[in-house]
Amino acid sequence: MNTIKELEIKAVEIRKIMLQMIHDAGAGHTGGSLSSVDILVSLFYNKMKHDANNPNWDERDRFLLSKGHSVEGYYSVLADSGYFPKEDLSTFSKFKSELIGHPNKNVPGVEMNTGSLGHGLPIGVGMALGAKKLGNPCTIYVLMGDGELAEGSIWEAAMAASNYKLDNLIAIIDRNGLQISGCTEDVMSLENLKEKWAAFGWDTVEVDGNNMQSLIEGLDIAKKRKGKPQMIIAKTIKGKGVSFMENVPTWHHGVPSKEELEQALKELDNSLKELM
């Protein structure tokens, strides 16, 4: 999928699939999934080398969802990409479903079980280091939340990635500014984030994480740079795409009622009409 417009349309469609899934399950992390959908779409439908018919392809790019609670968007993208039937999404969080509330390796396309925060980047460092040792040309992408950055293990991995000059590692922060208790800057201030990562030896680029053009450009820049691990700080809006969910902390794991779902789907359909 190449054009920005096609990707934008896809991102709206994924939001619709995802909200329906959360509503059906009666559980989910709505806000952070909505904020990161555009990032997922830019990766899975444009930047990443992967093949749903051959999920274990040796040279595939690897994606790790370190903010594992945003799994709804991830499962939706994997199903839509053909890793497993879309009908399976209706089993999300249901009794004995493989679609557990955090990424589960038994689901085709999922690389690692995540859910405990601060784990994705160390694993990504191991994968990137392994790829270098093997001469495997793949790129390792790690998507982290911003609240997650308070975990110390992330900064251990940040040091290791620059120590080993892992330029095949591209990390992305879903910088929506909110975590479960409120604003990140009130809970545990993160700024100045760009300088922090630069000080740890990373190249950084800031993008609008809900703007497809900006995301693609940022990913292109990160891909071209050599010698250092790459950090993309993607400024996003939690709950993006649905007016009454945007920037409202309680939608972190709020579940839309039937009426709220209808309202949300209507808004997303209007967005689709505008794009088409």
Place this chain on the structure above:
Amino acid sequence: MKKIPCRKSFTETLLDLAKKDEKIIALASDSRGSVTLNEYADTLPDQFVECGIAEQNEVGIAAGLAEMGFKPFVCAPACFLSTRSLEQVKVDVAYSNTNVKIIGISGGVSYGALGMSHHSLQDIAVMRAIPGITILLPADEYQTREMTKELANFDGPVYVRMGRGAVDNVYSDDFAPFEIGRANVLTQGNDIAIVATGETVPQAFNASKILSKEGINARVLDFHTIKPFDKEAILKAADECGAILTVEEHSKFGGLGEAVAHLLIENNPVPMKIIGFADEALVSGNSSELFEYYGLDSHSIACAAKELLRK
């Protein structure tokens, strides 16, 4: 012949194996000296990853390497691997079923007087409660060598604990059987069974010699594998010996003793006693002083066996 510590036996064997298998990778957390990985790191720099003092990251990196097809051996003091990086062991290794070997060295009270921060007396308990991870405690240098060979070809999460100092050997260069999940019977006897694991096995073995001089024939079982647990060996011992004494360099809570008790209470509740460390921050002392003070040395084990038989 000079005895060598299990950790040294492990690193020497790993180096031999890694020379022939480029997928083997050793990771250290500024621990290459304490693990005795210096020669390995100098000989095979491309198969060695230094992680700095960051055990959580060390385990996460290993999981990532495993997913790329490597056979990572995470080497660090057991006290840190089994507590500080426990969540990585649980999620990135056990839950994700990655082919990572967690090698805890200087385990138990090896660090003696360095205090509770450096003791690992909870590791068996926590690892036992995590599904999907094999738990191994080799008894001496020869068994460690055989275990290491087996690990190089074993696909899946494993936690290994070994000590710092050299211990009396119970096996020899040409006899050191090691099969994961199958306990070794070291001495045949039907008066009492002494079930030991790791570096308490030599103490239990020596205790059986003391007991035999007094006409008591003890069956010593080397439980080098805590998980999967060799139920058959315990039930057979309960049936044929009628009393079981367990010995472990671990808290009395949650370790080998409780695993044996659990099995017996549901099947054949013969008299038993658990020898392990008391539920307290231990007094200061080197490891042999602590073994004596808390009753894990061969003489204390022999006394405990006689007391159990009197009941």
